[in-house]
Amino acid sequence: MGEYVVELKNVTKRFPGVVALHNMQLAVKPGEIHGLIGENGAGKSTLIKVLTGVHMADEGEIYVHGERKVFKNPNESAAAGIACVYQELNIEKLLSVTDNIFINKWTKKGFLLDYEGMHKKAAEVMQSLGQDIDPRKAAGTFGMGVQQMIEIAKAVLIDAKMIIMDEPTSSLGEKEVKQLMQTCRELKARGVGILFVSHKLEELFELCDRVTVIRDGEYIETRDIQDWTNDSLITAMVGRTLENQFPKEFGTKGECMLKVENLTIGGVLKNVSLEAYGGQILGMSGLVGAGRTETVRAVFGADPIDGGKIYIKGKEVHIKSPKQAIAEGIALLTEDRKGQGLVLAESIRTNLVLSSLKRYTTGLFLDEKRIQESGEGHIQTLRIKTPSIDEIVGQLSGGNQQKVVIGKWLNSEADIYIFDEPTRGIDVGAKVEVYNVMNSLVKAGKCVIMISSEMPEILGMSDRVVVMRGGRVMATVDRDSKHFNQEDIMKAAWGGSLDD
């Protein structure tokens, strides 16, 4: 038996066009709570999926108690004693707690299921996790904390040697977090290894024995918790050299195009205020779930708001639908371009005019000649690689699809362009072309808002940055401020305050 309950050595995982993990290392001891931390896109999810057998590593080895293992599917990983409590819980809300715990592992008495025995065992396991509940009740009748315990009970029931917890506290209240930490410590005392993935530094410091930092799919460092500090963790997470891949050009700051005051959506956004100017790019930084997308969707009328005021060019507006927002001169390029940006089964021709059908209508009918001309124009200026304007958009590459989305919104002739993660999943060349579109918009005096989770992109392209966390604006940083650097913006995104 080795020193570690689970050990990963030199694991590499490639996806078409991306190396998601490169020579990844991880070693979790029995009876240890091991923190795992990294920026968005650092490779945490891929790492978890390799451990749970969802993905197979292309190179490298996985050892469980010193024994080499190859996981072809999640069942083999579970059989080796690795369990995972995902951020999105796998709870059948209508089934009883017992059914959830024993799913696919039912015990039988003769031909029938032995519910008496299972209820008893379920009650025992839940009690050992500090939950004195009736396992006959439907799982959905309990709160998130208990539902999470049901997932942990599943792991306990299969006698898991290591339990992975992916952002386990993100949907819990304060009291439930305390209970969860207590449970983690008890599991630790039983000799179970816990891999605790979290965005919250204070939780890592409170709970973990050791913490591993990963960045851009690479292993950075593992240290005992007392050897880490807030600052050293953040530096390890973001510490990369900034290459000048950002062809930033400056416009002249114009009037305040968009002003948001105390925008509130119950449980999602709290008093969000920001200003965006013509001739400038306003970057929106923060972790996933910080409320950036929710803010711009609310401004765009895609989701209803509970309170707050929105001004466009100094005039208060009450936007209730995307249609109205477009009429007010706002364009929103959504993060999920396949799900929300494009009609994949339709042609480039149709997608390009989707937001401006009225403008391309002459009399009763669509003016196909004008659509054709402007479409060909967009294909040329945006350099959309396609055999023809009638190509189905679903057949284009990610970068070209994004260019179609951009073309669609250029057609709407807006004043305020909101880009939500505009370069996610597209190659470097296409990224530069997207930046150049932003540059030309800014130079034409338009207002650009760019949500990005990539710090270099935020710093490379923004004139000003709004940093959000937990549905609030934490800081607003100008390009010439001393806080306009990775460490300070990251600090704000992780909940720290910036002094002046």
Next chain:
Amino acid sequence: MTKKKSGSGFQMGTLLALVLMCVVLSIANSNFYSYANLMGILKQTAFNAFLAVGMLLCLITAGIDLSVGANAVFCACVMGAMNKAGVSSGVLMMVVAILAGGVMGFINGTLLTRLHLPHPFVSTLGMKNVLWGLALMVTSSQMINNFPESVQFLGKATIGGFPVSFIVVIVLYVIMHLFLSRTALGRSIYCAGGNMEATRLSGINTANVLTFCYTMSGIMAALGGIVSVGRSGICNGANANLPYDTDAIAACIIGGASFTGGKGTMIGTMLGALIIAVLRNGFALMSIDSAGQNVVLGLVIILAVFMDVVRAGMEAKNRRMAAAAKQEAEEKEKVAK
């Protein structure tokens, strides 16, 4: 200017199937290829062709309207009730019928878009039963005849043997074809069916688009109801139970529409409606009873959907192969550099 290429291959196949059926039937039965019989087929097609227009709009939005048949019978019965109550103006009857059908369609659309019922399958199935009951209520469960000539004109009249109802169908289909392919609203309907959220976020009021489709479906059903009165001379609330909806769905699906939305054309639907009418006519000529008819029609629908699935699978495979080939070529290019 090249138009949409996808789907036209399938319509070629549909046309071929129709021609083939006609050839086989001409050989099998000498009566088939007579002018009277062919005109009879067109007359029969008209009713289903009206219902299929509304059904197609709903199918393109990835929805369905299972109440079209019951709505048509209900509208016919509304005219019957007016007739019985002594209303003499045929025009008034038809106007009221079209209004009634439109209102019922509007209710379907409202249930879906404003009350957010999950899928129109459920709400329109409910409406089908409501309309069936209402049709019987307004007529006191009696058949009504002796409609004014103006009401019967559309379903009964012919020009040189050619049914007026089918002329109206042709005109309607041409207009609807232009509407679907050449207007902003028409394009919005396809886009809403292809990706509802992307369409909404592009500033199109998708709720209104859907409501429009269901209202149109109701109006088309009413037209079908008027035709049915002309053809049979009566209205009968009990008919609301007949599988008119299935025939309309079958016409659309055979014509290339898909339950997943975003697809379907007027030309294809016309071919689909003709195929069904020819099939039914062929059965009658060869004295196959309705039990046998039902079995074969059911199989044809399943076959059409199966072909849709196979076609989608093949398209996806071709796309993957093309993408893989492209990637390979790019990698080779990189290596060459």
